[in-house]
Amino acid sequence: MQDPAKHLSKTLKAIRKDRGWSLDAAAAATGVSKAMLGQIERGESSPTTATLWKLATGFQVSVTSLMEPLPPGAEKTLIRDAEALRHLPGDSGMAVAPLFPFEPRFGFEYMELTFHPGYKRLSEPHEVGVVEYITVISGEMEIFTDDNWQPLKTGMSIRFRGDAPHGYRNRGDEKAVVMTIIHYPTRR
Template sequence: MSVDTMQDTSLQLGQTLKSKRQAMGWSLDRTAQETGVSKAMLGQIERGESSPTIATLWKIATGFNVALSEFTDPLDRQLDTELRQADQLRHQPAQDQMLVASLFPYDPALGYELFELTLLPGYERQSEPHAEGVTEAVIVIRGEMELLFDGQWHPMREGDAVRFAADRPHGYRNLGQTAAVFHNLIHYRHHRD
């Protein structure tokens, strides 16, 4: 990713965060309380001075009670039929070594969002529980990875699929020498506005 693209992504993310915060009528202090992300970090993100990790983006999305794709792909899409290509959508929205293609951003009528995620070699992230009732389905489409759910790491190979409760601790890692690519469908049980 070029420096210009990273700066554009940081600025877009900052604008999205600020507009959501203002729409809620929240100060930076209140936003820090709701998200568990420090006021200083939130200010840096809003000013485009910091590119957060995916884990930080999840904390922010959870604090606002919105889907992750509202920060990674905030464009409003109201089409019934839409052709999207992962190669054109794939980017690095955060500072960690995960590439994200938001294949279908969150749609409140359907209650889910679908990502293509790429874990670069050596990547590991343990995720805090998402909101109550959130489930994830993971389908490995290339490479090998490990997925943490039910308290243990499970090996996943190309073609393997699993659905798990994401309102519990879980994680993703790639201990191999090549990238691991998977589809991640995140379903929100409760209607989200």
């Protein structure tokens, strides 16, 4: 997040110009007076949430896009090798390769997990609203969710609530490798 006022004024004007709208046209579309629109664009006024709402709906954009400067820049290409990142935390039986850690602007983390034969773990519910994605890359495993164990073969994916009791286990005799996305709602 940054200073919102400057961002708001700039993007608002940019959007309007992009559509070729005059202040009058924008006023008609949003229900906000053109005088106020001009002041906001010039940074002389900081609108209330009510008018912010009118602006967003009138322009058909999200409130977020008006408030949060989206690309915090520095969008560099990143390359990760799971082989190099993989490590065994504490108890083991499982290895984790944190490919792309959580970043607020994306809202999720992305990693590779390896479950060795016999591994089993029941996880406490996370923060409310968390959603987990799992794709089985090799081997087979089972996910506990909605009160039963769900078998997943290679190539299968599952999406389930992370804020409910859930678990992972590998009852096969070869290791299971999965890709995991954990999406957090509230921090976005």
